[in-house]
Amino acid sequence: MKVAGWVSFFLTTLITVLAFQGLIGFSDYGADWALLTDSYFHSILIFSLKQALLSALLSVVLAWPIARALYYLPNLPAHRVFLAFCLLCFVMPTLVLITGLVSLLGRSGVVSPWLVTILGDWNLYGLNGILLAHIYLNMPFAVRVFYQQFKNIPDSSWTLSMQLKLSRWQRLRIIEWRSLRGSALVMFGFIFVLCFNSFAIVLALGGGPKSTTLEVAIYQALKYDFNIAEALMLAWVQLLIAGGLFLMVSRFGNSHWLSVDTAREDWRPIPTGWRSWLMKGSYYLVWLALLLPVLALFAGVTQGDLLRIDWGAFIKPTLITLGLGILSASLGMGLAYAMLTPIRQLSVSAQPRKRVLLEWLATHALVAPAMVISVGLFIFLLPIIDIDRWGIVFVAILNTALVVPFAIQKLKPRLYQFDDQYDALTRSLKLKGLQRWAIEWPFIRSVFLSTYALVLVLSMGDVAIFSIFGTSDWTTLPWLIYGYAGTYRIAEASIASIVLLVLCVFILWLFEKVQSRHA
Amino acid sequence: MKKILSVTGALLLSASSYAADLTIYTYDSFVSEWGPGPKLEKAFEAQCQCDMVFIAVDDGVSILNRLRIEKTKTKADVILGIDDALIEVARGEELVQPHGVTVTGLKQELNWSDADFIPFDYGYFSFIYDSQKITTPPTSLKALIESDAPVIYQDPRTSTPGQGLMLWVKRVYGDQSDTAWEQLAKHTVTVTKGWWEAYSMFLKGDADYVLSYNTSPAYHVVTENKTQYKAAEFSEGHVAQIEVAAITQASKNTPLAKAFLTFLISPEAQTIIATNNWMLPVVDGLTLPAVFAELITPKRIGFTPKEVAEQRQFWVREWRSAATR
Numbered sequence: 001m002k003v004a005g006w007v008s009f010f011l012t013t014l015i016t017v018l019a020f021q022g023l024i025g026f027s028d029y030g031a032d033w034a035l036l037t038d039s040y041f042h043s044i045l046i047f048s049l050k051q052a053l054l055s056a057l058l059s060v061v062l063a064w065p066i067a068r069a070l071y072y073l074p075n076l077p078a079h080r081v082f083l084a085f086c087l088l089c090f091v092m093p094t095l096v097l098i099t100g101l102v103s104l105l106g107r108s109g110v111v112s113p114w115l116v117t118i119l120g121d122w123n124l125y126g127l128n129g130i131l132l133a134h135i136y137l138n139m140p141f142a143v144r145v146f147y148q149q150f151k152n153i154p155d156s157s158w159t160l161s162m163q164l165k166l167s168r169w170q171r172l173r174i175i176e177w178r179s180l181r182g183s184a185l186v187m188f189g190f191i192f193v194l195c196f197n198s199f200a201i202v203l204a205l206g207g208g209p210k211s212t213t214l215e216v217a218i219y220q221a222l223k224y225d226f227n228i229a230e231a232l233m234l235a236w237v238q239l240l241i242a243g244g245l246f247l248m249v250s251r252f253g254n255s256h257w258l259s260v261d262t263a264r265e266d267w268r269p270i271p272t273g274w275r276s277w278l279m280k281g282s283y284y285l286v287w288l289a290l291l292l293p294v295l296a297l298f299a300g301v302t303q304g305d306l307l308r309i310d311w312g313a314f315i316k317p318t319l320i321t322l323g324l325g326i327l328s329a330s331l332g333m334g335l336a337y338a339m340l341t342p343i344r345q346l347s348v349s350a351q352p353r354k355r356v357l358l359e360w361l362a363t364h365a366l367v368a369p370a371m372v373i374s375v376g377l378f379i380f381l382l383p384i385i386d387i388d389r390w391g392i393v394f395v396a397i398l399n400t401a402l403v404v405p406f407a408i409q410k411l412k413p414r415l416y417q418f419d420d421q422y423d424a425l426t427r428s429l430k431l432k433g434l435q436r437w438a439i440e441w442p443f444i445r446s447v448f449l450s451t452y453a454l455v456l457v458l459s460m461g462d463v464a465i466f467s468i469f470g471t472s473d474w475t476t477l478p479w480l481i482y483g484y485a486g487t488y489r490i491a492e493a494s495i496a497s498i499v500l501l502v503l504c505v506f507i508l509w510l511f512e513k514v515q516s517r518h519a
Numbered sequence: 520m521k522k523i524l525s526v527t528g529a530l531l532l533s534a535s536s537y538a539a540d541l542t543i544y545t546y547d548s549f550v551s552e553w554g555p556g557p558k559l560e561k562a563f564e565a566q567c568q569c570d571m572v573f574i575a576v577d578d579g580v581s582i583l584n585r586l587r588i589e590k591t592k593t594k595a596d597v598i599l600g601i602d603d604a605l606i607e608v609a610r611g612e613e614l615v616q617p618h619g620v621t622v623t624g625l626k627q628e629l630n631w632s633d634a635d636f637i638p639f640d641y642g643y644f645s646f647i648y649d650s651q652k653i654t655t656p657p658t659s660l661k662a663l664i665e666s667d668a669p670v671i672y673q674d675p676r677t678s679t680p681g682q683g684l685m686l687w688v689k690r691v692y693g694d695q696s697d698t699a700w701e702q703l704a705k706h707t708v709t710v711t712k713g714w715w716e717a718y719s720m721f722l723k724g725d726a727d728y729v730l731s732y733n734t735s736p737a738y739h740v741v742t743e744n745k746t747q748y749k750a751a752e753f754s755e756g757h758v759a760q761i762e763v764a765a766i767t768q769a770s771k772n773t774p775l776a777k778a779f780l781t782f783l784i785s786p787e788a789q790t791i792i793a794t795n796n797w798m799l800p801v802v803d804g805l806t807l808p809a810v811f812a813e814l815i816t817p818k819r820i821g822f823t824p825k826e827v828a829e830q831r832q833f834w835v836r837e838w839r840s841a842a843t844r
Contacts, residue, residue, distance in 0.1 A: 026588065040839055088817050107669060107708060108724030125709035201677065208674065208710030209842045220676045226584050313552075382588050472550060472575050481752070482715070483551055 003343040009361060012335065015401050016364065019373045021416055022380030023228050023235075031236055032229035040209075045237070048213040049068050052126060052196035053133035056188045063139050063187075064180070066286050067146030068278035072271050076283055086140030088508055089290055092452060093461030094200040096497045097133055098368065100293030101205070105132070125207030127210070133201045138191045140290060153179050158268055171269075189249030191275055193242050193367055199464060214238040218371045230423045235372040242367040244470050297497060305491035314480070314499055322478040322503070324392070328399035329456035330444050335400065335449070336362075336407035340415055348419055359412075363405035373397060374468045393467040398465045403455040410454065414447040446515045453511035527697050541571040541775045544582045544595040544828035546669050549574045549795075555795035558622035562791065563782050569775060578713070579605065579679055579762070586614045586767065597779055599639070602679050603761040603811035604686070606636055607828035615765040616773075619766040620780050628819060629761065631801075636763040639783045640798035642682035643817050645750035646670070647718075653727055656751040660691050661752070662726065667706045671717045672730040675835055678713045679760060682729050685834055687758040688828065690820050696834075710842070721791035733757070733815050736795045740810040762798065 024030065035041045070079055104111055105124045115122040124132075157175050199215045206212060212220075214234050221231040271279065287470065339362045344357035365373075377394065381387060387394075418440055426436050441448075463478045470479060477500045484493040550556030550573045560571055574594070576582055579601045586593055586609070601609060608614055617634045625631050631638055646663060648656050654814040663670070673681030692699040709724045711717040721729035728751070739745040764783055766776040782788055789800040793807055798805070799814075822830075 038841065040836075043843055102720065102723060102725070106720065106723055106725045123708065203712050204716060205709075208704075208707065209839050210704075220674070221676045223584075224682075225676070225835075226587060337701050379588050382585070383592050386594075388594070467577055472547070483547065489553075 004338040004342055008335040012401055016368055018380050019376030023232055024374040025230035026379050032231035035233050044212045044217050047211055048196055050132050052192045055131055055195040055219040056192040059135050059139040059142050059191050060188050063142030063146055065282055066143045069283045073279055086144050090141040091457040093478055093500055096501050098204045099497050100297045102298035104293050112146050125205055126211050129205030130202055134195045138220035142187045145187055149179050149183050186249055193246050196242050211469055218369055222375050235369045238369050246367050250359055251356050253256055301494050309495055317475045317477045317480045320474055324396055325456045325460040327396050328459040329452055331400040332403040332455050333452055334408050336404050336411055337516040342420055343416055348423055362408050365401050366405040370464055374465050378468050384484050388471055391471050392474045394469045395465055399462055407451055407455050410451040412443050418443050449511050449515045453508050457507055539572040540569040541596050543573050543597045543599050545573050545596045547575045549600055555792045560793045562787055570737045570773050583609055591769045593769050595767050596772050596776045597766055599764040600762055603824050604827045606824040610635055614768055616768050618766055618780055620777055636765045636803045637780050638761045638763050641759050641761040642734045642798045643759050645729040645733040647731045647745050647748055647750055648728050650749045651747045659754045664703050667785050669708045669726040670728045671708050671721055671726040673717050674710050674712055675838055680714050683758050684730050685758055685838055686821055689834055691755045697837055697841040700838055701844055705841050733795050737810045741808050750815050752815040752817050755817035758821040759819050779811040779824055
């Protein structure tokens with residue numbers, strides 16, 4: 001297993017190295033550092049930082065009261081469905097979300113006239129749209145994490161707080177804040193990095209040169225002018241900032257950001273009166289806010305469209321999307337598990353510095369500019385292999401590389417927990433290989449399955465990689481949406497979006513079902 | 520696992536053949552099932568008794584970029600779908616070779632004589648509007664830019680229509696272009712990456728005007744029976760986009776490539792292209808849906824491909840900083 005772990009490290013790092021090699025080798029020059037003094041570069045750097053900071057801050061701040069409401073009012077109607085829906089939001093294919101947001105808040109959107117009345121002026125495109133989409137994707141996820149953290153507050157803390165007659169403010173400061181602090185910081189860093197590297201959303205909702213992020217600027221540099229020197233410079237800057245921040249957060253923060261599910265029923269103080277109404281109110285409000293873009297998607301399709309459409313055209317892309325997703329998710333889970341073996345050993349033997357470095361390396365795909373990786377690898381491979389024939393293999397490989405960090409982050413806490421509880425025992429019993437696995441598997445099964453579902457849905461939404469390596473023989477569902485919309489077929493694009501969304505919902509539901517049966 | 524492997528293997532082998540007699544690089548929407556690609560392939564294969572394949576990439580620019588990476592190792596015999604603005608770049612990097620085809624019967628207004636490239640369709644960049652919403656559209660580019668009507672256009676760095684607008688503004692405004700861009704930025708809803716994002720937002724009603732082609736209304740009439748979409752005709756004239764095809768330097772089958780280019784400007788192929796790619800045919804005398812006769816026929820203005828190749832970078836930077844202000 002240890003060897004498999006190092007091999008996995010080697011393979012995932014190799015992809016990144018080859019990609020940069022592809023770009024550097026092709027251009028014969030290094031990065032174009034003269035750009036550092038260009039005012040346009042300053043404006044995109046500042047904008048990238050600003051929007052990521054705001055997105056992360058708003059997501060975390062808004063998630064907190066919602067998670068609180070869920071914790072203090074365990075009998076809120078449909079709260080389990082809500083938590084599942086939160087997960088769906090996080091993995092929602094960006095193309096689907098963009099279509100939904102535009103139908104809701106675009107210039108002719110359902111809600112826009114009200115916004116114009118209230119705000120005097122409203123334009124979705126620009127910082128507004130970017131923030132809304134980023135919050136939509138990330139806030140619900142933070143809700144889930146915070147909710148778990150709340151649930152981890154031991155009963156004894158509350159009992160003690162009653163005995164000590166702590167005031168509401170003291171309880172908030174001493175009990176709640178302490179349990180959330182670590183994950184709040186890590187959530188913030190994580191969302192910051194995701195938004196800092198955001199591509200599809202900024203491209204679609206950014207509305208032009210005023211709101212460009214580094215990742216989008218890299219794409220623009222590579223796209224028309226094929227200006228590799230400029231792209232490389234931007235890529236290094238992005239890698240430095242996002243990577244540095246991520247390293248810092250994983251060093252100082254509580255690493256359990258995707259914490260373990262615990263099914264204990266806790267005792268907790270139940271709020272009454274206006275506090276309870278406020279909590280209920282915010283809960284329903286968030287429900288509505290999250291549902292609206294999805295509903296807007298359905299509203300855009302008429303009965304005539306449904307009759308006219310060729311449903312058969314969806315079958316093959318759906319199967320390909322599923323097949324590719326299952327392949328990437330399975331490989332990604334395997335790699336993640338293997339890479340966690342040396343990391344866990346460092347954790348057990350208490351070598352934090354090495355462990356953090358290795359963790360960073362394992363999750364570096366999260367901070368490396370995806371555009372650079374795909375294009376770089378493409379340039380590297382094009383003269384060597386027949387991309388038209390094998391391109392789809394690389395779609396699967398790159399998607400695998402991109403889901404590994406998510407799989408690692410979600411599996412890690414549960415495996416650490418296992419090591420805490422059983423490592424010494426399995427050692428003393430001299431359990432190895434399959435025997436050890438027989439104890440470990442039931443312990444991690446439920447987290448393993450939910451992680452699998454998460455990375456499966458994540459990899460199914462990809463279009464960025466497909467746009468570079470994909471071929472028309474292997475059209476996926478997200479690519480079909482692009483294809484329809486690109487040739488005036490807007491209704492079909494909406495319907496394909498709905499099909500993709502339904503597929504995602506089904507997968508999450510299915511795994512939830514399997515998971516709870518075994519729990 | 521073994522089962523999965525064998526299934527994957529079988530799927531890979533059954534995918535279409537990769538060693539064809541003629542390989543053509545083109546852009547995605549050209550070969551989509553409702554695009555002209557499949558029909559052209561069928562018609563040409565019946566004629567040449569050969570096997571041809573389309574390999575599709577993102578768009579015209581990507582075709583060129585791919586060729587730049589592959590250089591002599593390319594599989595492509597023909598590239599199809601870069602536009603006249605990119606001609607000089609492709610020629611400058613010695614990616615194509617003279618076609619040697621005797622080109623006759625091309626439309627006068629194209630004024631075409633190029634030893635390397637053959638045009639296969641064209642269109643005039645135009646702003647499209649919904650005539651049920653807008654009754655008096657602007658009659659000049661200046662009027663549109665000075666108005667406060669919500670407009671959507673495409674990024675000149677990532678899309679050919681966006682670049683078309685850049686040339687259009689440059690031709691009309693010259694040294695005052697940056698002021699024009701600033702003016703336009705005040706009522707620009709969004710600048711999109713590609714054509715479809717812009718057009719689908721427009722169809723949803725997100726803007727009054729969208730940058731597209733003078734041929735776009737034909738699509739709505741023929742396939743949707745909707746007559747309200749119109750192209751605004753501007754008095755300064757319009758910039759045209761001419762899509763071209765060429766034989767690559769590395770082509771392994773130039774006789775067949777030549778035969779294909781000849782076929783491309785035949786009435787049969789031209790009819791297929793016009794009614795599936797929604798652009799104007801490059802030859803006269805075709806039987807096309809009646810709506811083609813009703814499209815606006817603006818005066819053609821613009822720059823030579825050489826001028827574009829020399830100035831593009833500079834103009835893009837000018838746009839970039841003016842639109843950010």
